[in-house]
Amino acid sequence: MTVLQKTIKNEISCVGIGLHSGAKVKLTLKPAAIDAGITFKRTDISGASATIAAHYDNVVDTRLCTCISDGKGHNISTIEHLMSALHGLGITNLNIEITGEEMPILDGSSADFVFLLHCAGIVEQQALAKMIRVKKPVTVKDGDAFITLLPARDNFGIDFTLDYAHCPTIGKDSLDFSLNCAAYENEIAPARTFGLAKEIEQIRNMGLAKGGSLKNVLIATNEGVMNPEGLRMKGEFVRHKVLDAIGDMYLAGYAIEGQIIASKSGHHLNDLLLKELFKNKANYEIVNSTLEDSFAPAKEWTESVAVGS
Ligand SMILES: [Zn+2]
Secondary structure (H helix, E strand, O other), rough: OOOOOEEOOEEEEEEEEEOOOOEEEEEEEEEOOOOOOEEEEOOOOOOOOHEEEEOOEEEEEEEOOEEEEOOOOOOOEEEEEHHHHHHHHOOOOEEEEEEOEEOOOOOOOOOHHHHHHHHEEEEEEEEEEEEEEEEEOEEHHHHHHEEEOOOOOEEEEEEEEEEOOOOOOEEEEEEEEEEEEHHHHHHHHHOOOOEEEEHHHHHHHOOOOOOOOOOOOOOOOOEEEEOOOOOOOOHHHHHHHHHHHHHHHHOOOEEEEEEEEOOOOOHHHHHHHHHHHHOHHHHEEEEOOOOOHOOOOOOHHHHHHHHOO
């Protein structure tokens, strides 16, 4: 069996607000050619300079989200949830257009992006997908937080531990997730981004989270979550951390064959891990994908593609 490249069949758009900027933006996803990869384009700026490849080399800010830049002052931020959906569904080629500098947060998870991609139709392209095979362990640390990437066979896994000892509602939790399209949609994509009630004012003072509300962020207090509907699923906090890591790791340029072990990691360490991996050519090789178990199309979308084509 082989893994083929994938894009979407039809263009699709949505409108939403940025979590940090609060600005209303229109997002359009467009099919892309074989080997095009994932690219973001700011359509509110004229000229080709506003096209940015979804690549770790272009990451410029990881304070509270992952932000990429063309190096000329044109940024696109909070890309990680869409990147996660693309990684989770095995989409390798896509042109993403945005009318502002921050992606729409939608409901704070990647479920709406998964829905949009399915509405557009996911199609295989007649070219083999590539992957990055990890050959040597790579680790980066920051205090007691760390993230390690180990060699693994025919799989991409994330074993993540989060520890919010100072907030009992989140507490300590861990999840060992093996990437697979159906499991991603059901177990990871619905998990929303979260924050601590006591940190909101500080984040707002940094000029961030202007678009945040209980409709798109889980807010935790010591007593529980402020969102009236409560948690969507058990372990929603750690599932969101896995969602973010799946998105950040896709900035490698291809899916990864490897196993991540992480504790208290976030966008900053995720970014440093990729930079460390690619620093030394002995750490990895780029080969045809053997991740059939991760990216085999789920039965229902194989059928919907057959009907539509
Ligand atoms: Zn997130």
